[in-house]
Amino acid sequence: MEKRVTFKGWLLPMLLLLPQVIITAVFFFYPAGQAVWQSLFIPDPFGLKSQFVGLGNFEFLLNDPFYRASFLTTAIFSTLVTLVSMGVALFLAVLADRLIKGSGAYRTLLIWPYAVAPAVAGVLWLFMFNTRVGVVSWYLGLLGYDWNHVLNGNEAMGLVVVASAWGRISYNFLFFLAGLQAIPRSVIEAAAIDGARFWTRFRTIVFPLLSPTTFFLLVVNIVYAFFETFGVIHTITSGGPQQSTTILVYKVFSDGFVGQDLGSSAAQSVILLFVVGLLTVVQFKYIERRVHY
Amino acid sequence: MKLKTLLGTVASSLALATGAYAQTEIQWWHAFTGRLGDLLAEQVEQFNASQSDYRVVASHKGNYSETLNAGIAAFRAGEQPHILQVFEVGTATMMAAGGAIKPVYEVMGEAGATWDPDGYIGPVKGYYTTTEGDMLSLPYNSSTPVLYVNRDLFTQAGLDPDMDLSTWQNVGEALDGLKAGGVNCPLTTAWQSWVHLENFSAYHDIPFATKDNGFGGLDTELAFNGPVQVQHIQAMGDWAQDGKFFYAGRRNEGGANFRGGECALFTESSAGYAGVKAQAEFDFEIRPLPYWEGVDGAPQNTIIGGASLWVMQGHEAEEYAAVAAFLNFLSSSDIQAAWHQNTGYLPITMAAADQTKAEGFYDANPGTEIAGMQMMGKAPTGNSKGLRLGSFDQIRGIIDEELEAVWSGSKSAEEALGSAVERGNALLRRFEQANG
Structure with a gap:
């Protein structure tokens, strides 16, 4: 019998x-409601007049x-961002979990990048890959590869x-490491005694x-x-070249704050x-089923 | 003891408050940092020191786009500044916002200021004046594109640095020679849309958009995919493919490559002069922007870039009097001549241009007069008065994208410009709908 505590x-x-x-x-319903309301209008930038267009903004988009x-x-x-950041973090966490000496320093160093704001991170990477003066693009040039993310969409x-x-990666690393350390050693040791190698243990346990x-x-x-x-994209590519890095949220910004087109921005x-919302529902409905708590 | 200190504080703050009360304070939001920001602050200090009735407070609000956004957001919140610096690209947006701005001619008229709008240089004034001849915003910083030449690289490549570079045909030959002579970056540019389409169209007396480039009404349509523009962009695209034109980015990224001595030719704003002069460790020269020989009417005149000062609605009459006094001060020929000489921006009044000449500045700094001559050489036509297009910041973004496709070789100039016109027109129609 489940015991329930209830209020009188x-x-x-x-x-x-x-x-x-x-x-x-x-902080949520009010602004979200405003966005829905605004998406039905084409206002002028200064808010002097506004025109009801129904679903016109959506049609235009x-x-x-x-x-x-x-x-x-x-x-x-x-x-790609999710796979790369989680994949690398998991790999590093598994290594750190096996580390006995110096793991504290190793962990601390790995956490540092998390303190760097996205826009600053963008500028750092931009400097390394600058098409003319970047360190990395210079070495790539020596190898005969002409790096130019200003014109090449895939490189951007x-x-x-x-x-x-x-x-x-830092953020994910922290959680993975904590997760790994919470796994009882006895389970892993039992598997090892049964002759399971590292990869088998990792995959099945x-x-x-x-x-x-x-x-x-x-x-x-x-x-x-x-x-x-958003900050990374704004500093590195501004959504270019040819909109090849314009993700949805960046377009909300550029239409709203560069184009002053608030109707379209609200609709977006x-x-x-x-x-x-849909994505989250899908995740909880289909992926969470495979999760063992 | 405590009471005494308290009383003292109250008394002194009262004294301060009454002291400040006598002065009318006005806010000026601007987009300048670095050296330009310092020069601007100097102008404000000079004005504040020159009289005791008014006080101007200048605040930096980010780059041009951010400053415009800050002004718009502030207006919506009822906290707008008195004066807002808006880049030329935002002109149509401001003009369409009748209820948010107070036209400069009105501000000056109401304050009874002695002010002569005809003292401004035609192409500068025309950009910010209605078709009826009323000046809506005060020109502040205006520049026009010119050609910067690294003479040392010409010599190194075995070319005569004095060779004629007035036409793109000649530039094409120079690029061949530079490339053959081992120069890695024969040509680069800043502000590609502004230089190679907007100014290019005006300079060749062909429309950038219908209805006199938008001066004639909100129902204007883009027209920069004509044969002359297509031919030019295709030539640039071919040069990019042959490694003769190096594309560095949408803004003035190429400036670093030119100032570093890597590029031989550089098309950039005349306002880039101060930076080049300060950093270039080579012999450089300023030449007029090239044109295609054989195009009827070329070279016409180039148009301006830069910003103007807009006065916002919703303030007291005495504050507008302060605004009028300050704007008048800014247009005085001493201030303008100094601004022109220190920055490379154009002199915006005839008086400032004459004064600069009389002071012998052009003789001491050869090349600095070229921008002015290029703008004023001929009376502007409907194609070369300027541009007045809504959502233009975003349309420039579209043009940038399409041009990048040409430089990378993935689109022909005709395709790219056609697509830019089509996409830009969609934005113009939305602007017309929002502001019509």
Whole structure:
């Protein structure tokens, strides 16, 4: 029998819920509602007049081939950022977990990049890969490779992915390491006695037991790639060349704050809201089933 | 003891408050940092020291786009400054916002200031004046593109540094020679859309957009995919493929390559002069922007880039009097002549140009007069008065993208410009809808 603690009246539980409800209402429902409302209008930048266009903004957007392409760009970008940052972090965490001496220093050093703001990270990577004076592009030139992310869309995408994933590796590393250390040694030792080698142990015991951490990081990293990588893209490519690195959230910014087109910008926010909502539902419905708590 | 200190504080702050009360304070939001920011601060200090009725407070609000955004956001919140510096690209946005701005001619008229709008150089004034002849914003910093030449690299490549570079045909030959002579970066540019399409069109007297480049109404359409523009962009694209034109980026990234002595030719704003002069460790020279020989009417005149000062609505009459006094001070020929000589921006009044000449500045700094001559050589036509296009910051972004496709060889000039026109027109229609 499950034991349930219940409140007697309804006043106290309501009161306890109230702060959370207020915060959600003020910081989420109100702005989201505003965005939905604004997406139905074409206002002038100064807010002097505004014209009701119904779903006109959405129609304009969905007829724009560059906007439709931006969905694919976002999908490629987020998948790559998530895979690279989680993959490298897991690899490093597994190594750190086996480390006996000097693991403290190793861990501390690995955490440092997390303190670097995305925009600053963008500038750092941009300097290394500058087409003319960058250190890395200079060495690539010696190898006979002509690096030019200003004109080459694939190179630009590679660069923003690496720059975005870099700072994130630290964050993921911390969680993976904690997850690894929470796995009981006895289970792993028992498997080892049964003759399971490292790779088998990792595949059949460690990785499944790590799945709650992996799932949590997957959700958090996708949200990061969708929204917080803005600074990196703004500093490195400004969405170029040929919009090959314009992800959805960057387009919200450039249409709203460069183009002063607030109607289109609001409509894009609404679309983005739905995309991320849908994505989260999918994650919790289908991927979480494979997670063992 | 404590009470005494408190009383003292109250008394002194009261004294300060009454002292400040006598002065009318006005806010000026601008986009300048570094040396330009220092020079601007100097102008403000000079004005504040020159009289005691008014006080100007200048605040830096980020780059041009950010400053415009800050002004717009502040207006929506009812906290707008008195004066806002807006880049030329934002002109149409400001002009369309009738309820947010107070035209300069009105500010000057109401304050009864002695002010002569005809004292401004035609092409500069024209950019910020309505078709009825009313000046809406005060020209502040204006520049025009010119050609910078690294003479040492010409000599090194075995070319005569004095060779004629007035036409693109000649530049093409020079690029062949430079490339053959081992120069890695024969040509680079800053602000590609501004130099190679906007100014290019005006200079060859061909439309960039219909309706006199948008001066004639919001229903203007882009027209920069004509045969002359296509031919030029294709030539540049071919040079890029042959390694004769090096593309560094959308803004003035190429400046670092030129100042570092890597590039032989550089098309850039005349306002880049101060930077080149300070950093170049080689013999350089300023030449007029080249044109294609054989195009009827070329060379016409080039147009300006830069920014103007807009006065915002919603302030008291005495504050507008302060604004008028300050704007008048800024247009005085002493201030303008110094600004022109220190920065490489154009002299915006005839008086400032004459004064600079009389002071012998052009003789001491050869090449600095070229920008002015290039702008004023001929009376502007409907194609060379300037541009007045909505959402133009974003349209430039589109042009940048399409040009990059040409430089990388993935599109022909005709395809790229056609696509830029089509995409830009969609934005113009939205702007028309929002502001019509």
